[in-house]
Amino acid sequence: MLLCTKLDANIIFQLIDMRYERKSTILTTNINFSDWDSIFYDAIVANAILDRILHHSKVITINGRSYRIKDYVKSSE
Template identity: 65%
Template sequence: KKRTSTYFIKCNDLILNLKRAKLENRLENRLKHYAKYKLLIIDEIGYLPIDAEDAKLFFQLIDMRYEQKSTILTTNASFKTWGDIFQDPKIANAILDRVLHHATVVNIIGDSYRLKDHFNKENTKQGDK
C-alpha cells in the first residue's frame, strides 16, 4: 500500500510550537518539520485568537508549503473575517492568497454532528420517560 505522509495538528498547538521554536532559536527546523509532510491538516483556525506576531509565524509555514505540498485548513470562520482572526489584514490576505490559489473550498452547511448526537441522546432519554 502506498501511504501519504500526513500530519494533523490544531491551529493553536501549531502556533504554540512555532512560538516555542522561535524562542529557542529552532524556528527554521520546526518550519521544515511541518513542511516535510505531503499533507498537513491544520484544524480549528480562528477558534482562539492569533496575535499579529503569531500570524507571521503561520504565514511563514504556509508560504514554505505553497505550491510544494498539500494543506487542509478547517475553520468555521468565513474568509472575510481572517483579517480579524490574524489581527493583521495584510498577513491574512497573504495567507489567503497562497491558500486559495490552487484550493478546493468545501463549505459544509448544517448542524454540528457533535450537537446533533447530543440532541439525539436527549430526545431518546425524554422518549424513555
C-alpha cells in the first residue's frame, strides 16, 4: 500500500522539518502511526517524519462513528 513516491516523501519530510520546533502543525489521519511505513516510500523517512511530528505533540484519538456519515446512517435506518 505505497501511496507516496520517493519525491513526495522527501517533500513532506522537508515541510515537517522546516516547521519542527518553529511552528505549530495540526495533522489529521485515520492511519495508525505503526502503519506509516507502508504509506511512505521509505521506512526511514516515515520514522523521521513521525519523530518530528510526535516530539512535543499532543495526540488526540477519537473513537466512534464517523461524523461525516451521520446523515447517511440516519436515512438508512
